[in-house]
Amino acid sequence: MSLRLILAIFPERLSERIRSAAAACDPIDLKIEEDGEEGLRTAEIVVSADYSQNVLDALQTALEGEDGWRINVLPIEATLPRVSEDEIKRQESNRKTTAREELYEDVANGAQLDINFVVLTLTSAIVATIGLNEDNVAVIIGAMVIAPLLGPNLAFSLGVALGDLVLMRKAAIVSAAGLGMTLVLALLIGLVLPANLDSVELLRRTHVWYGDAVLALASGVAASLSITSRLPSTLVGVMVAVALMPPAVAAGFLAGGGNFAGAFGALILLITNVVCLNLTSQLVFIWKGVRPRRWLERRAAKDAIRTNLIVLGLLVVLQIAVITVWAHFFE
Numbered sequence: 001m002s003l004r005l006i007l008a009i010f011p012e013r014l015s016e017r018i019r020s021a022a023a024a025c026d027p028i029d030l031k032i033e034e035d036g037e038e039g040l041r042t043a044e045i046v047v048s049a050d051y052s053q054n055v056l057d058a059l060q061t062a063l064e065g066e067d068g069w070r071i072n073v074l075p076i077e078a079t080l081p082r083v084s085e086d087e088i089k090r091q092e093s094n095r096k097t098t099a100r101e102e103l104y105e106d107v108a109n110g111a112q113l114d115i116n117f118v119v120l121t122l123t124s125a126i127v128a129t130i131g132l133n134e135d136n137v138a139v140i141i142g143a144m145v146i147a148p149l150l151g152p153n154l155a156f157s158l159g160v161a162l163g164d165l166v167l168m169r170k171a172a173i174v175s176a177a178g179l180g181m182t183l184v185l186a187l188l189i190g191l192v193l194p195a196n197l198d199s200v201e202l203l204r205r206t207h208v209w210y211g212d213a214v215l216a217l218a219s220g221v222a223a224s225l226s227i228t229s230r231l232p233s234t235l236v237g238v239m240v241a242v243a244l245m246p247p248a249v250a251a252g253f254l255a256g257g258g259n260f261a262g263a264f265g266a267l268i269l270l271i272t273n274v275v276c277l278n279l280t281s282q283l284v285f286i287w288k289g290v291r292p293r294r295w296l297e298r299r300a301a302k303d304a305i306r307t308n309l310i311v312l313g314l315l316v317v318l319q320i321a322v323i324t325v326w327a328h329f330f331e
Helices: 012-024 049-062 085-091 100-109 115-133 137-146 150-162 165-192 200-204 210-228 234-256 260-287 295-330
Strands: 003-011 029-034 040-048 070-076
Touching: 003 012, 003 049, 012 029, 012 040, 012 049, 040 049, 049 070, 049 100, 100 150, 100 165, 100 210, 115 137, 115 165, 115 200, 115 234, 137 234, 150 165, 150 210, 150 234, 150 260, 165 234, 200 234, 210 234, 210 260, 210 295, 234 260, 260 295
Parallel strands: none
Antiparallel strands: 003 040, 003 070, 029 040
């Protein structure tokens, strides 16, 4: 069982309030001691990672409207003596979900439009273009490994779940910038490098079918589950990149070579994958109970989730119609 050490630093006058709030959550360990600075106390609270959200919410509620406090959450690598089986069962929750605050830090850090993101995106686009044009699956997979597209998409879905407009806007900008850079760079390469229309991998991205939507839907589920359940996200990031990077590269590369029909098909595939991926990732956050703490924030988050799910749902229906028409007239 993963454990968390919650360190709360607060004014001495709030000691009893903090003790009551923490004790009500029935933690594994609870200790309140004087801090180095005069007038401050420190609470050390040990809980399971699955139960940390309850404690964090209780502490923040107790400290509402007060100044001079800070809460830090640290992972515990090991503890002695070992936590008893009874304690583990008591701390276990039905839905194993990372604390909201931990989720936010992990996801927000992956949605930074910095030099690393730009270089990795451009490098991945170059490698993916070469792989698609040479019909080399291994090279395409290599491009997906370094493509940093998981973070912005997860950040947008988390922003919707929390009703955080700032995070949503930031994630949308980073995601649009990444795909935009990919399209433009692939287009420039297409102006100088002839497209190999015998490449199965390249032509595979010029049309959309129901299986492509299913892949994107599965990618969204896997992405959100990996972050909420504290599972390794590297391979999931590859899965997300597979749904986004190749069609973006194919659209730009074919447009640069003058094959606008193929580029349009790749663009439809890209839009389909973006919509499906974000739809299921938002649904997983809802299922996992990721929501704001305050009532007003929850109301805003519900409105944002409702609006986005309606829009995404309508887009999915529209794209199913487009796929059907495409298959009937162009296949």
